[in-house]
Amino acid sequence: MKIFLTYCSGQKDDSLEKSNEKVTPDRLYTSKRIQKFIRACKEAGAFWAIFSDEYGVWFPGERRKWYDKPPDAVTPAEFEQLVSRAEKSLEKYEVFFYGDTGDPKFHQVYRDLIGRLKDAGIKITLFNDFDDIPSLANEKGDVYSPQSGVLFLTICSFRKAEEGFPYYNKVDTTCARYLSNRCDQLISRRKEVFNTLIQGKVFFDKANQKDHPYNLNLVRGRDFGGSEEGYYLPALWRYEGRFYQSLNVRGKKAVLNSGHHFLILSGLYGIITPVDPVQLYSIPLYDDDLVQRIWRDNDFLTNVLFDYVRSQGVRRIFDFTGIYYYRDLINWQRFKGMVEESGIECDILHVFSPVGAGDNALPAFGESIAQQLIHYTEEQLYSIVPEESIGNVYFRAIYGAREGLTSDFPTGEPMIALEKITDPDAKKILASADRATIHSYRNPNNPPDAGSSLIWHYGKGLEKLLHQEITCKVGDQLRRAYGGSIPQSVRYRPREEGRLWKPFWYSHQVSAKQITLGQWARLPDGLIEYPENPFAIKLRQLLGQNSSGRFIEVMKKCSSVEEIRNEAVHPKVISFEKGMEERKKIVPTINAIIGLIYPESS
Secondary structure: OEEEEEEOOOOEOHHHOOOOOOEOHHHHEOOHHHHHHHHHHHHHOOOEEEEEOOOEEEOOOOOEOOOOOOHHHOOHHHHHHHHHHHHHHHOOOEEEEEOOOOOOOOOHHHHHHHHHHHHOOOOEEEEOOHHHHHHHHHOOOOOOOOOOOEEEEEEOOOOEOOOOEOOOOHHHOHHHHOOHHHHHHHHHHHHHHHHHHHOOOOEEOOEEHHHOHHHOOOOOOHHHOOOOOOOEEEHHHHEOOHHHHHHHHHHHHHHHHOOOEEEEEEOOOEEEOOOOEEOOOOOOOOOOOHHHHHHHHHHHHHHHHHHHHHHHOOOEEEEOOOOHHHHOOOOHHHHHHHHHHHOOOOEEEEEEEOOEOHHHHHHHHHHHHHHOHHHOOHHHHHOOOOOOEEOOEEEEOOOOOOOOOOOOOOOOOOOOOHHHOOOHHHHHHHHHHHHHHHHHHHOOOOOOOHHHHHHHHHHHHHHHHHHHHHHHHHHHHHHHHOOOOOOHHHHOOOHHHHHHHHHHHOOOOOOOOOOOHHHHHHHHHHHHHOOOOHHHHHHHHHHOHHHOOHHHHHHHHHHHHHHHHHHHHOOOOOOHHHHHHHHHHHHHHHHHHHHHHOHHHO
């Protein structure tokens, strides 16, 4: 990636001297040299910056105050600071420095700076003619043009490079190059995430991300279907988190030149290539939050990834997503089904590390790609088999870490059969119970009663499921059988008998109480305890004969869940570890109940 740099000038807009206004460098510097330099760079579409004796490398989108700091006033200590900051700012660039070494204004400070940057391994070319900028900018550099059948899939990062340039090259976008048929849909989803942020609905550690410094200059540019001018940087150079730090500059260049496909999942952009122009932003994404739901709705990103794989002839995906709430943006089970149904050849190897899971695996992932995998040929990458290890990573055909190794959640743990549940309220509670379990598993500081909370959560979800799918539906049948009016002969039955039928009869009311798991477990005996009660007779028929006995079987299974739940919630306070042991009994039982309630999906 190229950047054009020149040194600052004492000629500035002096109207700003007594102002606290912060401006961009093209407004502050008024010298003919700098203005011609900036104009030539803009006309060539070249990245540029000014080296300031006060601020160091000053990028075009940054706003700073007027200053007066001639190079003669730079102390040795200040010079060392300028060099250190410049090394960091320019490490990813190939630098073209405009300056005439024969010009007396070309101060020794700048000569020394160039020497030190070269010593640090930064490639710098001196030039002294503005007319050279277009040809230098157009010289071939690192070019991303994947041709192989291998795709590396990873995620964005919270930490990002803050500079940017006012150029949006549509040709470099994922939409233009690979997914033109999905362009409108991608932009529509991006708009939805953007609006969610602007409306103050995106949070990180309870902090509203609308006010995050990264988002202060985020605009509705062409990347969001708008027309505002933003400041952009190619995605691979924008991201600087743990994965990208381990990938490092050399690894990033290898990614661009390898010929392999490389895609990045992003909370704001959805799915992008390394060269997509990306604004500076902060959009954290978590399990089942608003942002994740936007991208997961109707398996949108799953379908986009499939379109990409099919159109580009990808035969193998290396899943380096690592963090589960990013990995879950893709419905991997459905993706594999789509591949099988379409008849194309593409397999997936999910990547894990023995040194850590989630965030802690990302450095190992970056290191593995930079030092080994990105340099492999297509055939070498195809030859990697499930359960093989290379360096600090290993590969699996299944979605989960090896038993006994660091994992974000064990693959052997049973999960609620959510896909069978049709009632949205019950499904939401039980899905929340599964998510809470996963969250607690990853939490090293669970409270002493974490296991109790876990068991209670599943019990509550089961009670809601039984209420929605049995109590309400049987109650509706019961009311229809009696024309909606309780017979006088039944209304004044003894209180104990009334407990049998009242929860069903009034189940349609908003304030209706749910039948507890204990009451469900005792209900079969209660139905035969009052042989003369008309409602008991009718309930036996509706719960027994009309359901082919399935609901009676449900009630029997409730007793085992009730026993575990009561022990966890009432007499004892149980730990998360104990709760996980009990969960191995509860979840299969709930799934069996789900199978009885929804026999057509079993």
